[in-house]
Amino acid sequence: MKISVILSTLAAATLVSAGRFHDLGKIENTNVLPNGYIIQYHDNVGHKDAHNALNSRKIDYKVRNEYNIFNGAAITVNSKHDGKDIASLPGVKNVWPITLYSIPKPQKNTKKPTDPETVSLHSMTGVDIVHKKYKLTGKGIKVGVIDSGVDYKHPAFAAKGAKEGCFARWGKNCRVMYGWDFVGDEYTGRNAPKPDADPMDCGGHGSHVAGIIGANAMNIKGEHKPPQPFIGVAPEVTFGAYRVFGCNGSSGDDIILAAMELAFNDGMDIINMSLGGGSSYKLNPTAVLADKLIARGMALSAAAGNDGSQGAWMVSDTGLGDLASAVASFDNAYGFYHSFTYAGASHPYSVSQGWGKPFSLPASATIVPVFEKSGTLTDGCDAAIYNAANIKGKVVLILGDFSRCASGARGEIALKAGAAGMLIQTSPFGLANLGGNPGFPMASIENKAGDALLAAYKKNPANTATWSKEASNFMIEGGGAPSDFSSFGLDGDLRSKPDISAPGGNILSTYPLAKDGYAVLSGTSMATPYVAGAHALYMQAKKSKPNGDVIRQVFKNTATISTNTGSKTMASAAKQGAGLINVLNAITTTTSISPDHIDLLDTVNLKKTVKITIKNTGKKTETYTLSHVPADALNFYSEGAYPTGSPKIEDDYASVSFSQSKVKIQPGKSAKVTLRFKQPKKGNAAQFPIYSGFVVATPNKSGVPVHVPYTGLKGDVSKVPIMDTTKGFPAALHVDGEGNLKDIAKGYKFDMVDNRPVFVTRLGSHTPNFTIRVFDSKKVFRGFVNTLNAGSAVGWSGRQLNTDDENKMVFTPWIWTGKVLPTTNATAPITLPSGSYEIVVASQKKLTKGAYPADYEIFNLGSIQF
Ligand SMILES: *[C@@H]1O[C@H](CO)[C@@H](O)[C@H](O)[C@H]1NC(C)=O
Ligand SMILES: *[C@@H]1O[C@H](CO)[C@@H](O)[C@H](O)[C@H]1NC(C)=O
Ligand SMILES: *[C@@H]1O[C@H](CO)[C@@H](O)[C@H](O)[C@H]1NC(C)=O
Ligand SMILES: *[C@@H]1O[C@H](CO)[C@@H](O)[C@H](O)[C@H]1NC(C)=O
Numbered sequence: 001m002k003i004s005v006i007l008s009t010l011a012a013a014t015l016v017s018a019g020r021f022h023d024l025g026k027i028e029n030t031n032v033l034p035n036g037y038i039i040q041y042h043d044n045v046g047h048k049d050a051h052n053a054l055n056s057r058k059i060d061y062k063v064r065n066e067y068n069i070f071n072g073a074a075i076t077v078n079s080k081h082d083g084k085d086i087a088s089l090p091g092v093k094n095v096w097p098i099t100l101y102s103i104p105k106p107q108k109n110t111k112k113p114t115d116p117e118t119v120s121l122h123s124m125t126g127v128d129i130v131h132k133k134y135k136l137t138g139k140g141i142k143v144g145v146i147d148s149g150v151d152y153k154h155p156a157f158a159a160k161g162a163k164e165g166c167f168a169r170w171g172k173n174c175r176v177m178y179g180w181d182f183v184g185d186e187y188t189g190r191n192a193p194k195p196d197a198d199p200m201d202c203g204g205h206g207s208h209v210a211g212i213i214g215a216n217a218m219n220i221k222g223e224h225k226p227p228q229p230f231i232g233v234a235p236e237v238t239f240g241a242y243r244v245f246g247c248n249g250s251s252g253d254d255i256i257l258a259a260m261e262l263a264f265n266d267g268m269d270i271i272n273m274s275l276g277g278g279s280s281y282k283l284n285p286t287a288v289l290a291d292k293l294i295a296r297g298m299a300l301s302a303a304a305g306n307d308g309s310q311g312a313w314m315v316s317d318t319g320l321g322d323l324a325s326a327v328a329s330f331d332n333a334y335g336f337y338h339s340f341t342y343a344g345a346s347h348p349y350s351v352s353q354g355w356g357k358p359f360s361l362p363a364s365a366t367i368v369p370v371f372e373k374s375g376t377l378t379d380g381c382d383a384a385i386y387n388a389a390n391i392k393g394k395v396v397l398i399l400g401d402f403s404r405c406a407s408g409a410r411g412e413i414a415l416k417a418g419a420a421g422m423l424i425q426t427s428p429f430g431l432a433n434l435g436g437n438p439g440f441p442m443a444s445i446e447n448k449a450g451d452a453l454l455a456a457y458k459k460n461p462a463n464t465a466t467w468s469k470e471a472s473n474f475m476i477e478g479g480g481a482p483s484d485f486s487s488f489g490l491d492g493d494l495r496s497k498p499d500i501s502a503p504g505g506n507i508l509s510t511y512p513l514a515k516d517g518y519a520v521l522s523g524t525s526m527a528t529p530y531v532a533g534a535h536a537l538y539m540q541a542k543k544s545k546p547n548g549d550v551i552r553q554v555f556k557n558t559a560t561i562s563t564n565t566g567s568k569t570m571a572s573a574a575k576q577g578a579g580l581i582n583v584l585n586a587i588t589t590t591t592s593i594s595p596d597h598i599d600l601l602d603t604v605n606l607k608k609t610v611k612i613t614i615k616n617t618g619k620k621t622e623t624y625t626l627s628h629v630p631a632d633a634l635n636f637y638s639e640g641a642y643p644t645g646s647p648k649i650e651d652d653y654a655s656v657s658f659s660q661s662k663v664k665i666q667p668g669k670s671a672k673v674t675l676r677f678k679q680p681k682k683g684n685a686a687q688f689p690i691y692s693g694f695v696v697a698t699p700n701k702s703g704v705p706v707h708v709p710y711t712g713l714k715g716d717v718s719k720v721p722i723m724d725t726t727k728g729f730p731a732a733l734h735v736d737g738e739g740n741l742k743d744i745a746k747g748y749k750f751d752m753v754d755n756r757p758v759f760v761t762r763l764g765s766h767t768p769n770f771t772i773r774v775f776d777s778k779k780v781f782r783g784f785v786n787t788l789n790a791g792s793a794v795g796w797s798g799r800q801l802n803t804d805d806e807n808k809m810v811f812t813p814w815i816w817t818g819k820v821l822p823t824t825n826a827t828a829p830i831t832l833p834s835g836s837y838e839i840v841v842a843s844q845k846k847l848t849k850g851a852y853p854a855d856y857e858i859f860n861l862g863s864i865q866f
């Protein structure tokens with residue numbers, strides 16, 4: 001077996017608890033702080049009781065943070081005690097190791113800050129109209145940014161009438177009213193934080209996020225002038241800047257919990273968190289606290305994650321709570337372009353860099369497509385082809401195939417042949433960037449625009465083109481669809497996640513002045529603050545502050561359901577959630593549907609009938625028509641036991657029937673409708689396709705249609721492979737003193753000091769309970785493997801990434817010391833006597849009760865002797 005890994009870099013890990021053991025299954029990433037634990041107490045237990053309990057067990061510990069809403073503390077343990085001891089203390093409900101979160105890796109950007117489609121994202125979401133027509137700005141709403149800080153001096157954060165921004169601790173009339181630096185510049189997640197009062201941003205991420213929520217860069221002149229004017233979603237919100245990242249590195253969730261509680265105590269209405277992290281269950285500390293804060297009236301949106309290339313089951317932790325919003329990303333869609341009108345239709349065009357200005361041509365410069373002999377549009381690389389056509393003083397239309405000549409060269413040829421200008425049809429789609437030619441008007445047009453011109457020319461070659469004087473907004477071909485990088489759901493309980501999407505691909509926003517002031521970034525981190533800003537607009541519009549889950553429902557009900565780029569069918573709800581947020585629809589709708597998601601589960605547990613409640617919150621009686629909009633099914637298991645990075649998209653659709661197809665509802669009243677689902681006929685149940693769709697209720701007046709997404713898995717989810725067996729996992733190997741992994745020689749006896757067995761595992765999907773069990777030669781169960789590097793092997797776990805940031809395969813090595821945890825509520829591991837022991841890797845199958853062995857996926861790794 002060829003796996004190489006340097007074991008000395010592995011961090012100690014794991015946590016345990018009498019009630020629950022929470023293994024994070026991410027030991028390989030060293031993203032756990034050694035000896036650090038987060039403890040949650042039972043409801044009636046306080047800090048003092050917890051100290052007494054710790055002291056009575058003679059545990060030498062230091063308090064890092066205490067949490068009143070979460071009801072617990074973060075501690076560092078100096079003595080030999082570990083998570084298991086702490087978990088067994090009276091009054092302790094949960095124990096987790098302190099986990100490090102990083103700022104999600106920004107995605108590669110294809111756009112520059114000057115590209116037109118980086119500013120007009122608000123036309124995707126109705127926010128442009130909400131600004132103009134409803135004059136909503138988020139005034140009076142407080143939004144907390146838990147991130148790398150905010151460059152509060154940036155002029156885009158200046159209060160009305162002020163030239164620069166400021167922080168209220170040291171200034172007057174500031175938009176950043178609250179804030180704290182929990183960590184200091186040098187904090188990396190692994191060293192001691194040095195808190196201070198100044199939340200100035202150093203990394204840049206937090207300023208970008210804050211700008212998306214509420215920058216105003218419309219009228220900034222001078223040194224800090226933006227590459228083009230832009231505005232945030234809610235440009236008059238008040239900010240809290242809670243800095244949890246140093247200039248570089250990660251942040252511990254002990255710090256993040258403290259920041260979330262301070263944000264709540266400062267009276268923040270909304271917080272947004274975009275933390276990187278694998279996907280697991282909703283039972284992680286930040287998700288637990290998030291649900292508590294939302295229940296107390298706060299709104300919280302969290303990034304779904306940028307792991308779209310890793311396949312299914314990848315939505316990040318923090319947004320997994322029942323009440324929180326996990327936010328997916330769409331690519332920026334609209335662009336502000338000059339255009340021309342031809343045969344009654346307007347088409348945007350993108351001027352070549354060489355020409356650099358809009359076209360201004362006489363009506364006599366009609367458009368002439370130039371064809372090859374075969375009748376297809378030419379690439380325009382040969383002079384002869386122009387000479388054969390009558391193109392003098394005309395604008396030639398040619399195909400954007402750049403394999404034979406570059407754009408400058410073909411411009412030169414057409415110019416010499418006497419053309420007045422050139423339009424290039426982009427292939428396959430989307431407006432292309434052209435280098436062009438300084439002396440010749442050249443521009444790219446969309447693929448569909450090229451087709452439209454050809455069709456119109458055929459009917460009437462004498463059509464003339466009119467060139468616009470002003471630029472205007474166009475939805476751009478290829479934009480406005482789910483971002484490739486945005487993570488796929490579902491979660492480990494087959495719940496429908498992510499919840500909603502917002503623009504997150506190619507977003508222009510503020511950056512620290514020390515780093516040029518502006519940047520275009522992409523990621524679900526950019527989509528998340530968009531939703532936070534949208535919450536602020538909604539609260540201002542309604543003059544009330546509904547809880548986050550209430551607003552989530554409105555946003556989900558009224559989102560715009562979208563197709564994938566180049567596809568006619570709707571994108572899966574496991575990718576786009578309920579669709580792209582539409583704030584205009586959200587504030588004007590007079591209908592709601594609850595619940596805001598339908599989890600059909602798998603074939604075995606299929607929820608065949610589901611009741612939804614439609615409520616008419618308007619002033620007039622409405623008759624609603626119910627309909628079903630199916631979405632693509634995603635097949636991640638067409639190639640074997642490990643989920644493929646990108647799914648096979650299949651046209652399997654569920655069918656839905658309604659107890660009534662029309663329902664009349666009086667104002668202020670609601671009605672229940674029963675939905676009957678049949679799962680798709682076509683999909684191959686052995687490949688577990690995830691199907692989805694939307695149930696829509698359309699009011700008979702011109703009101704906003706509302707919908708609820710449903711998701712289901714065809715097949716028996718308990719048969720979805722948990723262990724990745726495609727690459728030789730799981731296996732028992734031999735780790736020598738230098739950390740090299742080798743096969744175990746037959747009859748080998750380990751000394752358990754210089755030579756130890758290591759059990760390697762790699763999870764392709766979630767398991768409610770991952771265990772490595774030890775049986776003696778009489779087949780008697782002796783306990784769960786306790787390791788040198790990763791604690792004891794028992795507890796839930798999310799799926800593992802396919803590859804890490806360095807493109808290395810991700811897996812977990814469990815280095816065995818000969819110790820076992822005899823039961824899950826034992827207070828300490830015990831050392832087994834020398835002998836021969838059988839090692840069994842057993843992962844509980846999803847949606848089962850957990851009876852051993854029936855409900856487990858089991859691999860026997862053979863015997864280990866020591
Ligand atoms: C952060 O990293 C950069 C580049 O690696 C380095 O130049 C800088 O000094 C670091 N900053 C801090 C505060 O550690
Ligand atoms: C819409 O439905 C209501 C209730 O059934 C009805 O009174 C009204 O006439 C309908 N309006 C239209 C335009 O069909
Ligand atoms: C995992 O399985 C063990 C052994 O059956 C059990 O004691 C433990 O409670 C289970 N843990 C969870 C989280 O279900
Ligand atoms: C573990 O806890 C269970 C109930 O939670 C109890 O029945 C059992 O006796 C405990 N085992 C030990 C070893 O404490």
Ligand SMILES: CC(=O)N[C@H]1CO[C@H](CO)[C@@H](O)[C@@H]1O
Binds near residue numbers: 273
């Ligand atoms: C306002 C705020 O906290 N924004 C954050 C939203 O979510 C992600 C997670 O940290 C961050 O990237 C943003 O900084």
